[in-house]
Amino acid sequence: MGKKKTRSIVQEFNDYFGTGTLDDWQRLCRDVGLEGDLSSITKCRKALRTVHVNIHDLVDAVKQGQRPRRFRNAQELAEYTLRTRKIYPKRFVKEMGPVKALLRNIL
Template structure:
């Protein structure tokens, strides 16, 4: 979240899910695309459409769990402010309601946020957090939709349990 520090990556729920399959070689890393890793997993396991859909539900649950663990529960102003600052919202909102409103306006793919948080360094002082250059802010929902479709980077809203994740998701299909 700031420049010049050590990434504090620790494997999370997604890594536990991906690494828990026999015969699938998976090395947890902050650099990987978790979506590409899931696709590799499905191919390596020879899943048909029905099994792949069942496993997607488990994968989405892991994404939701990890997103909450890394980004926050949604009950803490500091977590909301940290996210707002990390995605480049200025001036920094001073209440949870303001944070939610400002973040809801953003057009960002949640997998970019998740990857950025997986690579982030812990910063205690919120004033030292810099906007993450790896998170692309789209000018419109239409641009976000086009990007998400092109890269097949969807997250179904019905699987989002955490309030922060729910607050970021938009209807794209």
């Protein structure tokens, strides 16, 4: 993936997510289709562990007012991600950030 495309997805996700307030985390959970008790960032982070979405697709879906495709498991997500080459660069992942909650080991 080129540097421009890498910077683009990182910036687009950061713009979408915001500053990391509870409202930002709750919006992310809703946008991927999660419901239930999302009353803290910790609960949001835990809930997101069960979700398998491609981050590129998430950003695109939100722009279009849709929900991203959710995969049944990490293996399905990995196969799709490698096939489409829609890989979020690991070097831009913050330890406790939202991307970390969505990231899956695909290799």
